Amino acid sequence: MKQFLRTLTLTVAMTVAGAAGFSGAGHAQQALGELKGEFGDWQQRCAKSPGSNVEQCALIQSVTDSARDTVGLTAIILKTADQQATVLRILAPLGVLLPMQLGLNVDGKDVGRMPFIRCLPAPSGCVSEAMLEKDLIDKLTTGQTATFIIFETPEEGIGIPISLVGLKEAIAALP
Numbered sequence: 001m002k003q004f005l006r007t008l009t010l011t012v013a014m015t016v017a018g019a020a021g022f023s024g025a026g027h028a029q030q031a032l033g034e035l036k037g038e039f040g041d042w043q044q045r046c047a048k049s050p051g052s053n054v055e056q057c058a059l060i061q062s063v064t065d066s067a068r069d070t071v072g073l074t075a076i077i078l079k080t081a082d083q084q085a086t087v088l089r090i091l092a093p094l095g096v097l098l099p100m101q102l103g104l105n106v107d108g109k110d111v112g113r114m115p116f117i118r119c120l121p122a123p124s125g126c127v128s129e130a131m132l133e134k135d136l137i138d139k140l141t142t143g144q145t146a147t148f149i150i151f152e153t154p155e156e157g158i159g160i161p162i163s164l165v166g167l168k169e170a171i172a173a174l175p
Helices: 002-017 025-030 134-142 167-173
Strands: 034-039 042-048 055-064 072-079 086-092 102-106 109-114 116-120 125-131 145-153 156-163
Touching: 034 167, 042 167, 055 156, 055 167, 072 145, 072 156, 072 167, 086 145, 102 156, 109 125, 134 167
Parallel strands: none
Antiparallel strands: 034 042, 042 055, 055 072, 072 086, 086 125, 102 109, 102 145, 116 125, 145 156
16 A cells, blocks of 8 residues: 555546746746646646545745756655655756766755655656755755755756745645
8 A cells, every 4th residue: 555655646646747947947837737826936737646636735846947947846845645744856957977876955954865765757857855854854944055966977066946945835835
């Protein structure tokens, strides 16, 4: 049952985020389900997965690197299908060095690394995932900026900042 719920949650997240390419943040967010609300720099978007009448909502923010407009990522926060946990998914571009994982800093402080769980065909990219435990939720909702670091080589990381403005309210409103 847990595997089914995990698969269903991943399917819904990919349905909600499936159109997220890396040609521009605006285009990605417009294609990610129906806009239900905005909270600071976060959008709440909802969609039904194929063959389901259940609507699942996610918090979404898509950004591109200020120095390289072809490098970007999409952050997705959603509850699992059983509503028992909250998941952070990052959709990073293809070509990242998977063994280096995805680095995460909040307001300049290292929080850790998130493993990549799979890569999907272009234009989707590679998915990294972490369960949002209370400690990480507290860091994210009291911070101003989360910087996700993707690696092209072991020595070269690209930090892509995401605003945390409005995240506390957005998580509270997530059905």
